[in-house]
Amino acid sequence: MLNERRVTVGDLIDEGRRFVLEVGEYHEGEGFRAIIVFENHPGYFPSGELSNQPDAAPVLWWPISNRQEAQRMAYSHSKATLGLSRMEHMKIVMSSIGTQH
Structure with a gap:
């Protein structure tokens, strides 16, 4: 719809939704x-869109070329910074996939 406002990262954080950093595209x-x-x-949302002002937020990288190792880094990040287990991390990702049309 033309009059719908685009949902932002800030909107979802304000709602209190849980989130994780996940592994995206590889860039040489x-x-x-x-x-x-x-x-x-x-x-x-690609990292770098952590606020309504994308230029103010950094792009975050898993600085390696092995996807499995990058995924382990993502799980470790969730545990260390968000207190989420690997299973909780995966449930958040799966809940997002489950809402896609």
Whole structure:
């Protein structure tokens, strides 16, 4: 719909939705770009869109070329910074996938 406002990362954080950083696309020389996945919200936000002012937020990278190792880094990040187990991390990602049409 034309009059609908685009949901932002800030909106979802304000709602209190849980989120994780997940492994996104690989970029030669940079590694895997981190993406932000919210619980029960379809899709994801590329890192660098952590606020309504994308230029103010950094792009986050998993600076390696091995996807499995990048995924382990994502799980470790969730545990260390958000207190989420690997299973909780995966449930958030799966809830996002489950809401996509």
